[in-house]
Amino acid sequence: MVQKIENRITLYTHPASPYVKRVEIALVEAGVDFDRHIIDLFVPRPEWYLREVNPVGKIPAISYGPRAPSNCIMPPPNSFHLCESLVILTFLADLYPQLLPATPIDRARAQFFIAKVEEKVMATWYGVVAIGDIEMEALVNGMRDVQDLLPDPKEGDSEETGYAAGRWSIADAAFMPLLYFVELYMRNDLCVHPVGKGRDAWVEMFEGERFGRLQAYFKRVKARKSWGLMTDEKWMLEFLPQFMAFYGIKRREA
């Protein structure tokens, strides 16, 4: 009898990447046992990573194939490799259908939500914290647009309701890391805009009345076990100045 070989996932990861967290959260929510391989973002990617896994050199990426021998860091030959966080989420939802809502309409809502998170929050967040070509108001308005797609919290919301597209799904996996990073960066006033701008945005988004629905959602996702994957804040606060210095990111004068 031929023995069936189970494919295993290796995630190429780094603790400070919101893109990676999306994939990590989905894997944990699906109950998958997987391997992690940390990529050092401050040195050139290893040659095998560019050749075998992701020629663009970015993370996240996954290898999907037979288990690598314990003394080997390279993925086994014939592994399948995939990059781009949202593409990986779709692949994982194909492998583990519990990561998608049950009905076609809710699955479409999940995809629409993901598209809006990317357009309204991911694009503006990076501009605010790293490039400086986006005004803070664009991030706050983008968060409000995404909030408008969230359900109104109801007394007695269950596991089957109250998330971005009904029950918890990859739509939430796409948004949760951004919520974590935006909250952390703005509360600590970490952005390229003049001192105080980030903190003001935090007060508006995480304490202001206009953002009640977002705050309720934040509380709800923070209670999930997978929120425990978010990187320790102390570690982040030590890492971020090194990251900013490495990429030459400087704060703007008032």
Ligand SMILES: N[C@@H](CCC(=O)N[C@@H](CS)C(=O)NCC(=O)O)C(=O)O
């Ligand atoms: N669109 C990509 C973006 C991935 C990305 O920009 N990853 C960053 C880490 S947060 C990276 O790998 N940076 C290293 C580099 O560009 O060399 C995705 O969704 O996966």
